[in-house]
Amino acid sequence: MRKLWQRGKFHLSALMMLVPLPFLPNYFSPKPIFAPPEIRRDVSAGPFPITLITHDEAPHRGVTGERLKEYHIHLRPADIDKVRGVFLRVGKPRSLRAAGALGFGNPYEREAEVTVPADPTGTEELWVTVEDWNGQVHQASTPLAGFLGGT
Amino acid sequence: MSAGKSRTRLWFLWHSWLAMPIWAFLFFICVTGTVAVVSTEIMWLVDPSMRASGEGEPLPPSALIAAAEKAAPDGRVASLSWGGSHMAVGARMAMPDGTFTTAWINPVSGVVQGLSTGNSFRQFLRALHGWLITFPVGWYLVSAMAIPLVGSLVTGLVVYKKFWKSFYQPRIRWKQAPRVMWGDLHRVAGTWSIWFIAVIAVTSLWFLIYMALIHLGMGLGGSKPPVMLARDQIPVAAARPKPDADAILATAMATLPDMRLRFLGLPGTAYDPATVIGTSGQVPLLPDFIRINPFDATVIVVEGGLDGASGIELTRTIMRALHTGDFGGLPIKLIWFAFGALMSTLILSGMLIWMKRTARATMEVVRAVKTARASSNA
Numbered sequence: 423m424r425k426l427w428q429r430g431k432f433h434l435s436a437l438m439m440l441v442p443l444p445f446l447p448n449y450f451s452p453k454p455i456f457a458p459p460e461i462r463r464d465v466s467a468g469p470f471p472i473t474l475i476t477h478d479e480a481p482h483r484g485v486t487g488e489r490l491k492e493y494h495i496h497l498r499p500a501d502i503d504k505v506r507g508v509f510l511r512v513g514k515p516r517s518l519r520a521a522g523a524l525g526f527g528n529p530y531e532r533e534a535e536v537t538v539p540a541d542p543t544g545t546e547e548l549w550v551t552v553e554d555w556n557g558q559v560h561q562a563s564t565p566l567a568g569f570l571g572g573t
Numbered sequence: 574m575s576a577g578k579s580r581t582r583l584w585f586l587w588h589s590w591l592a593m594p595i596w597a598f599l600f601f602i603c604v605t606g607t608v609a610v611v612s613t614e615i616m617w618l619v620d621p622s623m624r625a626s627g628e629g630e631p632l633p634p635s636a637l638i639a640a641a642e643k644a645a646p647d648g649r650v651a652s653l654s655w656g657g658s659h660m661a662v663g664a665r666m667a668m669p670d671g672t673f674t675t676a677w678i679n680p681v682s683g684v685v686q687g688l689s690t691g692n693s694f695r696q697f698l699r700a701l702h703g704w705l706i707t708f709p710v711g712w713y714l715v716s717a718m719a720i721p722l723v724g725s726l727v728t729g730l731v732v733y734k735k736f737w738k739s740f741y742q743p744r745i746r747w748k749q750a751p752r753v754m755w756g757d758l759h760r761v762a763g764t765w766s767i768w769f770i771a772v773i774a775v776t777s778l779w780f781l782i783y784m785a786l787i788h789l790g791m792g793l794g795g796s797k798p799p800v801m802l803a804r805d806q807i808p809v810a811a812a813r814p815k816p817d818a819d820a821i822l823a824t825a826m827a828t829l830p831d832m833r834l835r836f837l838g839l840p841g842t843a844y845d846p847a848t849v850i851g852t853s854g855q856v857p858l859l860p861d862f863i864r865i866n867p868f869d870a871t872v873i874v875v876e877g878g879l880d881g882a883s884g885i886e887l888t889r890t891i892m893r894a895l896h897t898g899d900f901g902g903l904p905i906k907l908i909w910f911a912f913g914a915l916m917s918t919l920i921l922s923g924m925l926i927w928m929k930r931t932a933r934a935t936m937e938v939v940r941a942v943k944t945a946r947a948s949s950n951a
Contacts, residue, residue: 432924436597438714442706449706452672452691485787499647499669503813506843518804526841529649531671555810555843 463569467552468560470501472508474550480572481538489540491570493548495525495532502529509551510534512566518559521551542566581732588728589927591721596924599722602715603920605702606773607913610898610906612695617660619694622677622687627658629681634818634837636683637662641676644685648674652838653818657902661686703780712784719777726770729763739764752929759922762915769912770919776896783889800864800873801844808868816840816847820870825849825863828872832861840867853877859890 448455458477465472473496481489495508509515511522525532539546546566553559592599608615617623638650641664648666651673655662661677668674677687692700705711730736743765745757763770808814816839826832832851840847846864853861861877894900898909 432593432927433597435595435599436601438598438705439601441711441714442701445706449697449700450691453670494671504811506807506813524842524844526845528651528667528671528673530667530669532842555812557809 458571461569461571463564465550465562465564467550467562468558470497470505470552470554470560472497472550472552472562474510474548474564474569476569476571478571481570484537489538490535491538492533492535495534496530497532499530504554506553506555506557508532508534509553510536511549511551512536512538512546514547514549514563515551515561518551518553521553522549538566538570542570581734584728584731588725588732591724591728592920592923593927595718595721596920599718600917600920600924602702602718603913603917605698607910607917609695609698609702610909610913612698613656613660614903614906616694620677620687622689623661623663624686625659625661625679625681631680632683634822637664637678637680638818640678640683640685641666644676645674645688648676650839651841652836654836655680655834709784709788713781716777716781716784719774719781722770722774722777726767726774730767733760733763736760736764736767752926752933755922755925755929759919759926762919762922766912766915766919769909770916772895773916776892779888779892780896783892800846802846802866802868802873804844806866806868807843813843814868816867817870818847821847821865821867822849824865824870824872825851828863828875829853829861829877835860846873859887859894 458479460475461478463474465474475494475496476491481491484490493510495510497505497508508525509521509523510525511520515521523534523536525534527533536548544567547563548566548569549561549563551559551561634653637653641650642648645666645668647669650664650666652665653662654665658680662680664676664678666674666676672690674688674690675693676685677689678685700706703712703715705714739761743761745761746753748754749757818837818839822834822837825837826834829851832853834849834851836848836850838848838850847867849863849865850860851863859877861875863875863877864873865871866873898905
């Protein structure tokens with residue numbers, strides 16, 4: 423035993439190669455395998471039914487200390503080319519210029535990183551602003567309570 | 574023992590102890606990094622769908638996009654990547670299930686030669702080498718290795734005082750005992766890769782500092798706000814106007830005619846510009862970004878060379894290029910690969926020297942004890 427330790431102690435750092443192993447299946451799967459459960463909300467902004475999805479985990483901290491929460495935006499496939507942009511914001515936007523976080527990425531599943539309050543009072547609303555290619559704006563809102571995750 | 578000698582001995586102990594307890598991990602990082610340098614080339618060798626002959630007139634991007642979207646129904650091309658005339662063009666497509674798929678298209682015939690989903694071998698090697706697929710813990714574990722690396726380089730140079738001799742009188746005694754051979758190899762390989770170890774160590778140290786700064790919440794600053802289109806620049810229409818990829822590329826090539834094309838990114842949202850990335854060779858290491866209004870194919874801004882980004886961003890681009898050797902095509906990559914292999918040899922030979930020396934020293938101690946016992950028994 424002692425001999426084994428004498429011979430092997432300097433090779434122990436090879437065990438570091440085991441670190442990535444448990445993460446491999448998730449890494450090679452196109453969709454996360456061990457993702458936390460999802461919370462879904464259906465809203466309707468004018469003619470556009472939208473499903474918002476977020477992971478049931480607490481908001482994370484941004485680089486300047488703000489709280490951020492990621493939401494995935496599902497439009498009906500037929501609506502994708504009718505919608506110019508989907509914006510998410512906590513609290514009613516005062517104007518289209520401050521409509522909130524713009525959904526980006528895969529048009530079938532846009533994602534938006536929304537600034538959320540650090541200490542929610544439970545009365546906040548998540549506002550969805552949809553701008554279509556005609557330039558028309560449609561809005562809807564849903565209570566933020568129960569849609570922040572991690573509680 | 575003179576004071577100078579004992580000091581050298583101390584440096585030598587530092588040199589041994591810095592790397593020995595972690596040699597296997599360091600070796601693993603070194604080998605994966607060396608392979609990662611040529612990972613694209615390996616994929617090219619293994620996967621025939623990534624190859625192209627490079628002969629003939631290349632098709633315009635619109636034809637490539639049409640071919641890709643035909644091969645994957647409901648897929649939408651987000652970007653095209655060119656890797657040189659011997660490589661198929663990669664079209665990254667957004668799929669209805671929220672994932673992305675890459676179609677490999679022959680740039681001349683327009684045939685879709687293969688589809689690949691998820692992470693590629695190249696990304697896998699980078700993730701394994703850079704953060705052990707365990708972010709951010711792995712990132713810190715790997716980049717912290719920069720510290721023993723710098724230490725090994727400095728102490729090595731102090732211990733091997735006449736290292737420059739290895740430049741004009743490299744001596745490796747192949748036919749001597751393995752311990753002698755490995756020792757010679759360690760010294761010669763070490764001397765010849767001083768510059769390379771310094772580059773890798775400094776850039777790795779940068780990766781450590783960079784991530785620490787982000788996690789400490791210290792805004793890195795320096796990055797310019799993203800280029801966006803104003804709302805009045807976006808046309809009003811019944812449905813999304815399809816961006817004209819050919820016009821976008823033509824504008825980019827007219828702006829920088831000598832540019833080697835690498836990437837064409839279609840707008841990610843309605844308010845984003847299209848982006849063309851290429852290397853014009855005006856400033857080494859730094860690519861050019863051309864932001865183009867997708868609706869009228871006019872240039873919004875050319876962000877390239879030294880004024881592409883300030884401070885931190887510029888450092889980041891340069892450090893990454895230096896670390897990966899991805900800034901001058903295949904010749905530079907092969908140099909990085911060769912020296913990466915040499916550096917791996919250094920770690921392995923260092924370990925072998927240590928083991929052989931300690932093994933011998935241990936055997937001597939054991940023998941001494943045995944003889945002592947034998948003589949006391951007699």
